[in-house]
Amino acid sequence: MNCKTLEWKNKELILIDQTKLPTEVEFVTLNTLQGVFDSIKDMIVRGAPAIGVTAAYGVAIAANNIAIDTVEEFKTELLKQCEYLETARPTAVNLSWAIHEMEKVVASYMGDSVEELKKQLEEAAIDIHNSDIAINKAIGENLLSLLNDNDTVLTHCNAGALATSEYGTALSPFYLAKEKGMTLKVYADETRPRQQGARLTAFELFNAGVDVTLITDNMAAEVMKEGKINAVIVGCDRIASNGDTANKIGTLGVAILANYFNIPVYIAAPTPTIDMAIATGADIPIEERDGEEITIINGDYVAPKGVKTYNPAFDVTPSELITAIVTEKGIVRAPFKEGLKQLFENK
Ligand code: MRU
Numbered sequence: 601m602n603c604k605t606l607e608w609k610n611k612e613l614i615l616i617d618q619t620k621l622p623t624e625v626e627f628v629t630l631n632t633l634q635g636v637f638d639s640i641k642d643m644i645v646r647g648a649p650a651i652g653v654t655a656a657y658g659v660a661i662a663a664n665n666i667a668i669d670t671v672e673e674f675k676t677e678l679l680k681q682c683e684y685l686e687t688a689r690p691t692a693v694n695l696s697w698a699i700h701e702m703e704k705v706v707a708s709y710m711g712d713s714v715e716e717l718k719k720q721l722e723e724a725a726i727d728i729h730n731s732d733i734a735i736n737k738a739i740g741e742n743l744l745s746l747l748n749d750n751d752t753v754l755t756h757c758n759a760g761a762l763a764t765s766e767y768g769t770a771l772s773p774f775y776l777a778k779e780k781g782m783t784l785k786v787y788a789d790e791t792r793p794r795q796q797g798a799r800l801t802a803f804e805l806f807n808a809g810v811d812v813t814l815i816t817d818n819m820a821a822e823v824m825k826e827g828k829i830n831a832v833i834v835g836c837d838r839i840a841s842n843g844d845t846a847n848k849i850g851t852l853g854v855a856i857l858a859n860y861f862n863i864p865v866y867i868a869a870p871t872p873t874i875d876m877a878i879a880t881g882a883d884i885p886i887e888e889r890d891g892e893e894i895t896i897i898n899g900d901y902v903a904p905k906g907v908k909t910y911n912p913a914f915d916v917t918p919s920e921l922i923t924a925i926v927t928e929k930g931i932v933r934a935p936f937k938e939g940l941k942q943l944f945e946n947k
Contacts (some may be wrong), residue, residue: 605650605762606657608726611664613657615645618762622803633662633681640688640695643794647763648837648873649732652694656725658685659702663721666714674714675706690885691846691914692837693875698728732765735870738928740772743833743868744782746924746931747773751830752785754820754858757848758800759835759868769868770835771801774810785811787829791848792817793893793911817850824861832858833866839874843919843936844881852915855922864923871927874940881916889913 607614613630619642620626628644630636636658639645645654662681668674682699689695705724709717747753753774760768767775777784786805791797798814805812815823823829832854838846845851845867858865878884891909895901903909925932925940932939 605647605765606645606653606729608657608729611661611722613654613661615639615654616762617644618646618800619644621762621799630658631661632665633658633685636661637685637688646796647758647760648692648694648835649736649764649769649870650762651689651692652698652872653725653729653732653765655685655688655695656698656702656728659699660718660722660725663718669714671709671712671714671717674717675709678706679703689887691887692873694837694870694872697872701728729765732870733767735872735928736764736767736769736772737776739769739868739870739926740767740776742926742928742931743770743773743866744776744780746864746866746926747777747784747831749782750784752787752828754787754789754823754829754832754854754863755801756789756797756817756820756832756834756851756854757791758796758804760801760804762800762804763835768804768835769870770833771805772868773833774805775808778808778810783811785813787813787815787820787823789820789850789854790814790816791850796848817853820854821857824857824863829858829861829863831864831866833868836867836869836873837914838878838884839867839869839925839940840878840880840884841874841876841937841940842880843922843925843932843934843940844884845869845917845919845922845925846881846884846886846914847917849912849915852917852921855917859921865917865921867917867922867925869925869927871929871943874927874943876940876944881918884914884916886915887913 617626760771788797788801802814836845895903919936
């Protein structure tokens with residue numbers, strides 16, 4: 601893995617600018633809450649786990665910038681800023697999950713030193729960052745146990761190193777396979793409209809020497825029909841307690857196709873992406889983005905200016921189309937409601 605998605609250095613957050621990849625590798629340095637908010641909203645950083653880790657550092661940054669020295673007033677101001685940060689993007693639950701983890705640090709601090717609380721917040725953000733790396737590695741190992749040498753996997757969007765702190769979730773097994781001398785091949789869907797598959801998945805796997813073949817989204821059925829695909833592995837932005845899974849728009853179509861062709865569908869799922877508070881996928885808020893993501897490519901209109909568009913950024917795959925939800929704590933199969941509940945009971 602050659603790309604460091606995010607780095608914490610001297611109380612600043614350095615992000616690779618994912619809007620510029622693959623043609624330019626540029627970094628942005630963030631030291632304000634607004635900068636962090638805008639980077640999430642404008643998708644300089646994207647991918648559910650990376651959004652969560654960024655948000656945790658965002659809270660640490662916000663805390664460092666608050667010049668109030670009475671603890672109660674400091675807490676009130678910080679919680680207000682946390683509330684704002686939570687509105688940056690709606691679908692990936694990792695954003696609110698990470699902010700709530702940071703809020704727990706605020707709530708449990710009973711001392712009288714704002715400086716000490718700021719220190720604890722920074723440490724908590726670093727912990728969230730480090731635990732994301734460990735989670736991804738464990739998910740990769742669990743996914744590998746479902747694959748055979750020489751298998752070919754189709755993936756959609758980017759749930760790789762760029763979408764996380766390291767390794768990725770859905771792409772983690774390919775990096776681990778390489779480390780272990782096992783051969784796996786990947787077909788990456790382009791993933792319109794923002795082309796995360798072409799710009800990010802193909803970029804990171806190609807640079808890491810993983811055998812990756814890029815296809816446009818409408819080719820997935822054909823490669824499945826040709827018998828080229830042994831498994832589908834995708835990431836997720838939020839999983840409801842019954843296993844319904846929100847992921848990048850187009851995932852639902854891929855899952856329907858895979859079921860038709862009897863290909864297993866695996867969801868690579870860090871437990872912070874599982875939202876046990878909601879019953880089904882119908883409760884997942886789906887982000888709708890600007891229609892110009894569809895009508896403009898590389899600055900040029902590819903559709904009549906002003907034409908009506910509809911641009912949901914995510915869709916929900918019902919749990920009956922999912923073969924297994926692969927977490928860092930184990931592999932969950934149907935009935936998902938029971939299996940997911942057990943994950944959180946056996947801590
Ligand atoms: O809009 P994006 O690029 O943030 O969407 C990303 C995805 O849908 C990923 O598949 C998901 O966040 C999992 S990342 C490990």
